[in-house]
Amino acid sequence: MNAPARTLSGADGLKRLSVATPDQPLRLDSGRTLENVEIAYETWGELNADKSNVVIVCHALTGDQFAASPNPVTGRPAWWDLVVGPGLPVDTDRFFVICSNVLGGCMGSTGPASRKPDGTYWGTDFPVITIADMVRAQIALLGRLGIENVFLAIGGSIGGMQVLEWTVQARDRVFAAIPIAVAARQSAQNIGFYETGRQAIMADPNWRNGNYLAEGVRPERGLAVARMAAHITYVSESALKRKFDRRLQDRTTKTFGFDADFQIESYLRHQGQTFVDRFDANSYLYITRAMDYFDIAAEHGGMLGNAFKGLHTRFCVFSFSTDWHYAPEENRQIVRALNAAGCETSYVNIETDKGHDAFFVEEPEFWAGLRGFIDAAAGARGLPKRSAT
Amino acid sequence: MTETRAPGIRRADHVAISQFINHGDLVLDVGCGDGQLMELLQHDRGARTRGLEVEQTGVNRCVAKGLAVVQGNADDDLPVYPDDAFDVAILSKTIQELARPKFVLDELSRIARRVIVSFRNYGHWRVRTALLTTGRIPNLGHDVGWWSDGARRPCTARDMAELAEQAGLAIAAATAVSGKPVNGRSLGRLNWTAEELVFVLERKVKR
Numbered sequence: 001m002n003a004p005a006r007t008l009s010g011a012d013g014l015k016r017l018s019v020a021t022p023d024q025p026l027r028l029d030s031g032r033t034l035e036n037v038e039i040a041y042e043t044w045g046e047l048n049a050d051k052s053n054v055v056i057v058c059h060a061l062t063g064d065q066f067a068a069s070p071n072p073v074t075g076r077p078a079w080w081d082l083v084v085g086p087g088l089p090v091d092t093d094r095f096f097v098i099c100s101n102v103l104g105g106c107m108g109s110t111g112p113a114s115r116k117p118d119g120t121y122w123g124t125d126f127p128v129i130t131i132a133d134m135v136r137a138q139i140a141l142l143g144r145l146g147i148e149n150v151f152l153a154i155g156g157s158i159g160g161m162q163v164l165e166w167t168v169q170a171r172d173r174v175f176a177a178i179p180i181a182v183a184a185r186q187s188a189q190n191i192g193f194y195e196t197g198r199q200a201i202m203a204d205p206n207w208r209n210g211n212y213l214a215e216g217v218r219p220e221r222g223l224a225v226a227r228m229a230a231h232i233t234y235v236s237e238s239a240l241k242r243k244f245d246r247r248l249q250d251r252t253t254k255t256f257g258f259d260a261d262f263q264i265e266s267y268l269r270h271q272g273q274t275f276v277d278r279f280d281a282n283s284y285l286y287i288t289r290a291m292d293y294f295d296i297a298a299e300h301g302g303m304l305g306n307a308f309k310g311l312h313t314r315f316c317v318f319s320f321s322t323d324w325h326y327a328p329e330e331n332r333q334i335v336r337a338l339n340a341a342g343c344e345t346s347y348v349n350i351e352t353d354k355g356h357d358a359f360f361v362e363e364p365e366f367w368a369g370l371r372g373f374i375d376a377a378a379g380a381r382g383l384p385k386r387s388a389t
Numbered sequence: 390m391t392e393t394r395a396p397g398i399r400r401a402d403h404v405a406i407s408q409f410i411n412h413g414d415l416v417l418d419v420g421c422g423d424g425q426l427m428e429l430l431q432h433d434r435g436a437r438t439r440g441l442e443v444e445q446t447g448v449n450r451c452v453a454k455g456l457a458v459v460q461g462n463a464d465d466d467l468p469v470y471p472d473d474a475f476d477v478a479i480l481s482k483t484i485q486e487l488a489r490p491k492f493v494l495d496e497l498s499r500i501a502r503r504v505i506v507s508f509r510n511y512g513h514w515r516v517r518t519a520l521l522t523t524g525r526i527p528n529l530g531h532d533v534g535w536w537s538d539g540a541r542r543p544c545t546a547r548d549m550a551e552l553a554e555q556a557g558l559a560i561a562a563a564t565a566v567s568g569k570p571v572n573g574r575s576l577g578r579l580n581w582t583a584e585e586l587v588f589v590l591e592r593k594v595k596r
Contacts, residue, residue: 305469314457316452332461335459335461336466336469337469339459339466339469339470340469340470340471342471342474344439344457345439345457345459346451346452346456346457346458346459347448347458347459347460347461348445348448348449348452348460349445349448349460350445351445365449368449368453369449369452369453371453372452372453372454372455373452373455375455376454376455376456377455379455
């Protein structure tokens, strides 16, 4: 692989490429520009001779570029090694898979936790970004890697928003697209949930108007509460009932206090605590804001179908029956728009009680659908078949 | 070109439908089940296919086979398709199970240049004889009562011709599932002799 741009290998060992410089700044939807942008990324598999086997994996809100191998910084396991890997639906034996940390993220890409050219932290001086800005940075990253066309763009939740944006922004440079558990516009309900989380962060006295990194503190309490509230929306009521119901945590009777009496409380507190160890509070503000602003139809005269008109990309949309974060009906609206635009479209609603986060966990029907769609697309693209196992 | 596998079992009505599909036609199969007809049309006729299916198991099987299928139902999802989006739309043994057959036929004849319907013919002489001798509507292919959910609408070749007329469609060709195609004038004989029929419908007024 010939990468003309400089690769900065920081002490953290993350792969990074510069995608914007003072000569070629990144122009943002807000009207502002970023003059220095680095995008951290990870790859698996080999780029083939005609560069036709590139898969872009887009990560979700709190994810990172380590889709298929452990994160060396946090030590956490790969977040999607059930789907991306040798012989898996996104087959690294055949495809060259790229996953990058989003613009505004905190795993090596430029964001509010990065330093400005003058050495101070961006904090809330960082410009508000959009999903389209994130994809602009990803397209620039591919350019630096010498890659023009994408065989497949795949991702769930905000990753699915990026997939939709990829197909619209890069037009017919994307051969196939799999948006999973997503919407073409952020609902009022979701804006409300994320605003609650942002307010929790900003109400933490350690947030210091976004300046906490310079002051050597972290708004951990606020960020943990934000994560707890959001996490409830990622799982279904039926799964919470099955896993916890009203069972008590390590005790036989209620304590008549505010300790974590219930298992669900203990579980959410744990989710919040482990999250603050690996995520930047300001990144959480910026990325959730980008989700709030997402509305593809609004940018195309209010007609979602217009956004996809004339695309030759083949789509397969997946939703999960108990997802109330991005409910099946929101996914169906994307499918109807794709059909109205005349795009080659498949849509599967997977019956599961695992809610929004079903795409991260064991879900054989989902995997079978992914395999079928991806293998058929690979055949149509002239890529090799899966090797017999 | 998408690779397609040779279908295993060939349903007789699928084979009868396939003779009306031309190479390269873009075909919408409404109620495509697990995609048998789509596979046959791709493999035998070189058609490009899209499917619409309401049941998840069928949709999953189709997508796992690499077929482009959308989970949805004809009543809700057809209006979003643009005019003349397809060369052919197919209702194989589906039209008698629809809540709104006229609406669906109107929509399909809007989005496709030709509509092919296959259906059970309740005008067949055995059905007529059975009604005459037993005093009951024979329940062709159904082992449940006429009142059950999704019970089929019993209609004859002439009844279907009436619907086509109402929808502004002409019968361009008609065939018994196990017979040779005839033109619309032989409808009376088909109505006596065919247990299952395939009608090829086209708009009378060309756009």
